[in-house]
Amino acid sequence: MFRATRFVLALVLGLALVTWAASVLVQRSMAGWFERDLALRARLAVNSSRLAILSELAQEQPRQLRAVLSELVHDERIMGVALCAPDGRPLARTKEFPQELDCGEFDARSRASSDAMAEASGSWTSVESLPGGSVHVSVIPVLDGNEARGFVILVQDLSFVGRRERATQRFLGLAFGFLALSASVVTIIAARLAWRGWSKQLREFLKGGPQRPEFQPIMGDVRALVDRLVAETEADREAGSWTPDRLKHTLNRHLHGEKVVIVANREPYIHERAENGDKIAVRHPASGLVTALEPVLRACSGSWIAHGSGSADRETADRAGRIRVPPGEESYSLRRIWLTPEEEQGYYYGFANEGLWPLCHITHVRPIFRSEDWSAYSVVNRRFADALCEEVDSEDPIVLVQDYHFALLPRLVRERLPRSTVIMFWHIPWPNAQSFGICPWRKDLLDGMLGASILGFHTQFDCNNFLDAADRFLESRIDREQNAVIQRGHTTLVRPYPISLEWPVHWLRSTPPVDECRKSVFEELRLSPDALLGVGVDRLDYTKGVEERLLAVERLLETSPDFRGRFTFVQLAAPSRTIIERYRLLNENVERLAARINGRFSRGDYRPVVLLRAHHEPPDVYRYYRAADLCCVTSLHDGMNLVAKEFVAARDDERGVLVLSQFTGAARELTEALIVNPYDLDETSSALAAALDMSRDEQRERMRSMRALVSDLNVYRWAGRMLVDAARLRRRDRLTGRLSDHLAFGTGRT
Numbered sequence: 250m251f252r253a254t255r256f257v258l259a260l261v262l263g264l265a266l267v268t269w270a271a272s273v274l275v276q277r278s279m280a281g282w283f284e285r286d287l288a289l290r291a292r293l294a295v296n297s298s299r300l301a302i303l304s305e306l307a308q309e310q311p312r313q314l315r316a317v318l319s320e321l322v323h324d325e326r327i328m329g330v331a332l333c334a335p336d337g338r339p340l341a342r343t344k345e346f347p348q349e350l351d352c353g354e355f356d357a358r359s360r361a362s363s364d365a366m367a368e369a370s371g372s373w374t375s376v377e378s379l380p381g382g383s384v385h386v387s388v389i390p391v392l393d394g395n396e397a398r399g400f401v402i403l404v405q406d407l408s409f410v411g412r413r414e415r416a417t418q419r420f421l422g423l424a425f426g427f428l429a430l431s432a433s434v435v436t437i438i439a440a441r442l443a444w445r446g447w448s449k450q451l452r453e454f455l456k457g458g459p460q461r462p463e464f465q466p467i468m469g470d471v472r473a474l475v476d477r478l479v480a481e482t483e484a485d486r487e488a489g490s491w492t493p494d495r496l497k498h499t500l501n502r503h504l505h506g507e508k509v510v511i512v513a514n515r516e517p518y519i520h521e522r523a524e525n526g527d528k529i530a531v532r533h534p535a536s537g538l539v540t541a542l543e544p545v546l547r548a549c550s551g552s553w554i555a556h557g558s559g560s561a562d563r564e565t566a567d568r569a570g571r572i573r574v575p576p577g578e579e580s581y582s583l584r585r586i587w588l589t590p591e592e593e594q595g596y597y598y599g600f601a602n603e604g605l606w607p608l609c610h611i612t613h614v615r616p617i618f619r620s621e622d623w624s625a626y627s628v629v630n631r632r633f634a635d636a637l638c639e640e641v642d643s644e645d646p647i648v649l650v651q652d653y654h655f656a657l658l659p660r661l662v663r664e665r666l667p668r669s670t671v672i673m674f675w676h677i678p679w680p681n682a683q684s685f686g687i688c689p690w691r692k693d694l695l696d697g698m699l700g701a702s703i704l705g706f707h708t709q710f711d712c713n714n715f716l717d718a719a720d721r722f723l724e725s726r727i728d729r730e731q732n733a734v735i736q737r738g739h740t741t742l743v744r745p746y747p748i749s750l751e752w753p754v755h756w757l758r759s760t761p762p763v764d765e766c767r768k769s770v771f772e773e774l775r776l777s778p779d780a781l782l783g784v785g786v787d788r789l790d791y792t793k794g795v796e797e798r799l800l801a802v803e804r805l806l807e808t809s810p811d812f813r814g815r816f817t818f819v820q821l822a823a824p825s826r827t828i829i830e831r832y833r834l835l836n837e838n839v840e841r842l843a844a845r846i847n848g849r850f851s852r853g854d855y856r857p858v859v860l861l862r863a864h865h866e867p868p869d870v871y872r873y874y875r876a877a878d879l880c881c882v883t884s885l886h887d888g889m890n891l892v893a894k895e896f897v898a899a900r901d902d903e904r905g906v907l908v909l910s911q912f913t914g915a916a917r918e919l920t921e922a923l924i925v926n927p928y929d930l931d932e933t934s935s936a937l938a939a940a941l942d943m944s945r946d947e948q949r950e951r952m953r954s955m956r957a958l959v960s961d962l963n964v965y966r967w968a969g970r971m972l973v974d975a976a977r978l979r980r981r982d983r984l985t986g987r988l989s990d991h992l993a994f995g996t997g998r999t
């Protein structure tokens with residue numbers, strides 16, 4: 250269809266060009282014809298009066314000259330005529346002859362350029378511009394035998410030429426429009442018929458119909474694709490849905506139980522000493538990355554290498570920084586890396602979160618790039634690479650590098666362990682090449698990432714942006730068919746793997762039923778039982794659109810007074826990166842905004858906005874999800890956003906409505922949510938109203954469909970697909986490795 254549109258556009262453009270060229274040509278030819286026609290008419294007119302003029306000139310006192318000349322102006326296009334003596338003196342002129350023209354000037358012009366202008370007869374023509382418009386002037390000698398007895402200046406009106414040209418243009422324009430319209434309609438009909446015929450023939454051919462030579466070149470590809478789809482579907486159907494056991498089994502079958510090592514900045518368990526100093530508590534960070542990956546490592550076992558950021562992390566780990574987790578159900582090892590305050594400042598707050606974070610999220614926050622931050626980022630990447638080499642137990646480990654904190658790590662690992670399989674997953678969006686290009690270290694980042702065997706993003710859109718950046722900034726080859734970048738002989742597959750949650754979510758095992766959650770949350774917030782509750786759960790980050798969300802709540806209360814006193818919005822806001830100025834500003838703005846809305850709409854005990862600015866542990870977060878009538882996710886740009894999926898996972902009662910920003914990766918999957926543009930406050934507030942008014946049946950239908958999707962496309966599938974792809978690559982690399990050893994042996998090289 251796209252091609253057909255392009256074809257029609259090209260056709261219309263071509264026709265427009267041809268019409269334009271034709272109109273220029275026609276106008277030029279017409280102007281030539283008209284001029285020749287006028288010159289001829291003038292000569293004929295003067296010739297017909299020649300004898301009368303000569304006979305008048307023969308008189309001593311010619312009295313009828315003006316009358317003879319007046320005879321000539323009966324033709325409506327002839328404006329005036331003058332008769333001049335051979336020496337340029339005026340002899341007679343008609344009344345309408347233009348004052349601006351005179352015999353002397355034309356006599357002088359005849360003499361000055363007689364060769365250039367005159368015809369054999371001695372006549373010549375010109376076009377003169379007069380105040381009333383252009384006129385055509387013919388200068389014609391009055392010959393008596395070979396002797397010129399004077400000359401006539403005959404002036405003709407040219408305005409009709411302009412009129413004719415305009416009429417011609419109108420006609421050509423209409424003809425072009427008609428032609429273009431007919432050509433487009435005919436092309437579209439022809440394309441549709443051809444497409445229908447072509448797909449029918451292809452279908453017949455694939456079902457074993459008559460052989461068609463034109464399909465032969467693509468048959469190999471079609472069959473391979475069909476075989477692959479059939480094999481994948483069958484394997485999926487046989488194996489059922491993805492579970493921890495299936496993931497473990499996949500790892501054993503495809504990767505012979507290799508140990509998986511995850512490198513991520515954030516650790517899944519943070520040990521914090523209480524402020525009074527006598528108790529150590531385990532905190533689960535507010536991080537989509539941890540939410541998704543922790544269940545994967547629990548299923549696969551292996552190691553997680555992360556920054557040890559808790560106040561009691563050192564004392565709870567061994568001398569090498571290792572500790573077995575999860576606490577009480579130990580199944581994998583967490584290796585903590587200790588960073589100096591300067592390293593943390595430059596690597597985490599500086600380059601990762603003031604540089605790369607705003608660079609990758611299109612939220613109009615200017616990235617800050619400092620060379621000292623870049624140095625710290627490079628140093629810390631090397632330190633993690635060193636730690637990784639200490640954690641692996643083979644020459645070809647499977648390493649999962651996570652996120653924008655470690656763009657240089659894949660290359661560093663490849664240099665130290667050339668046979669490793671490195672999967673890098675980028676949890677945040679990847680910007681278009683032009684935006685990415687402002688980073689002074691764009692080449693180093695791309696080159697670092699291309700040390701990976703597989704590079705994963707949430708969406709195909711992010712993959713395409715990455716491929717474009719590699720194409721634009723690096724000496725590399727892009728294989729669009731395979732979605733791969735080939736650089737110095739090394740291939741990196743670039744694939745979309747939309748991240749998800751474990752299913753079922755283990756936190757829900759200990760979360761009370763929905764009714765109880767609603768009761769306890771309503772009591773805490775002092776809401777009446779018939780109140781309506783909306784919830785937002787975020788790290789306080791400017792990409793999450795918390796300000797826009799509160800403004801939409803304010804707009805709802807302004808435009809729908811019915812909800813005043815009934816609807817309360819509770820925002821669970823985990824403080825995040827508060828050392829950075831932009832985040833401090835956000836905290837203040839959100840606080841101010843909540844106070845303003847409450848100032849406007851609070852009545853008695855009723856407060857429309859409850860801002861809970863604190864870290865909430867997952868069981869508490871799930872209690873709020875289950876208590877709410879709606880959950881609002883209004884990110885201005887977000888790789889996936891797992892809050893949306895968590896809300897869906899929490900609602901086993903099939904109630905509650907999800908209002909979801911169109912700028913999240915999740916919006917591509919959770920299409921039954923009410924999808925909004927968070928920059929459009931009217932749209933978001935209308936969606937809030939629609940959610941609060943939605944019937945139970947509709948809520949059930951939407952929630953059921955979203956739950957089916959999240960349970961199917963869970964995080965075990967996400968990890969499984971990446972690991973299966975990695976296994977295929979390893980097999981291929983081993984085979985090609987063996988083959989090249991074999992060839993080297995055969996040729997005497999070893």
Ligand code: F6P
Nearest residue numbers: 515535536537538539652676677
């Ligand atoms: O979105 C990227 C990400 O790494 C997520 O995994 C997580 O939600 C967030 O950033 C965590 O931020 P931080 O680790 O800086 O607190």
